[in-house]
Amino acid sequence: MQSKHLFKANLKWESQGQMVKATPARYLKNHSVSFEGKEQLEVSAAKAFKGDPSKYNPEDLLLASIVSCHMMSYLYVCAKNDIEVLSYSDDAEATLGVLENGSGRFTEVRLYPKVVVRDECHFAKAVQLHKAANELCFIANSCNFPIVHFPTVTI
Numbered sequence: 001m002q003s004k005h006l007f008k009a010n011l012k013w014e015s016q017g018q019m020v021k022a023t024p025a026r027y028l029k030n031h032s033v034s035f036e037g038k039e040q041l042e043v044s045a046a047k048a049f050k051g052d053p054s055k056y057n058p059e060d061l062l063l064a065s066i067v068s069c070h071m072m073s074y075l076y077v078c079a080k081n082d083i084e085v086l087s088y089s090d091d092a093e094a095t096l097g098v099l100e101n102g103s104g105r106f107t108e109v110r111l112y113p114k115v116v117v118r119d120e121c122h123f124a125k126a127v128q129l130h131k132a133a134n135e136l137c138f139i140a141n142s143c144n145f146p147i148v149h150f151p152t153v154t155i
Contacts, residue, residue: 007035008035009034009035010033010035012034013030015027016028029044029049029050030042030043030051030055031043041056041061042055042056043057044057046058046060059094059096062094063094063109066092066139067092067111069139070111070130071088071090071113073133073134074088074113074129075088077132078117078126081125081129083117083119084119084122085115085117085126086117089113089114090113090114092109092110092111093109095107095108105145106143108145108147108148109143109147109148110147110148110149110150111151112150112152113130113149113150113151113152114151115152116153116154116155117153117154117155119155120155123155126153127151127153130149130151131149
């Protein structure tokens with residue numbers, strides 16, 4: 001590797017003194033994660049895991065990281081290929097499998113990017129560049145599950 005970048009996060013959780021008996025389901029899962037110079041994130045477990053559904057959960061944040069990184073990588077490869085992107089949206093989905101023992105893992109992420117490009121001559125290349133974007137994406141390169149793309153490109 002030519003360069004390294006260090007990212008830091010600070011997590012804080014405190015018991016709310018509301019437990020009678022310490023069991024995994026009874027602990028409040030709400031906590032905060034902060035990054036220097038940025039707004040604090042209020043995080044909990046997913047609703048399915050007895051968390052606060054009004055807060056972000058680790059699964060949300062992982063999917064957000066994948067979809068955001070793919071978009072930024074895609075915009076980068078489009079710029080390198082002189083393709084003008086007018087808009088980009090995605091309705092991404094992630095599948096989490098949970099075993100009886102409580103362990104689990106993501107088994108697949110599906111991205112459905114909808115891209116609008118300025119010139120019709122770039123249509124085929126704009127579709128093809130999703131593969132190149134995935135190959136560059138820092139987050140996708142760090143995942144051990146498939147990330148598949150179902151792009152739609154319009155002029």
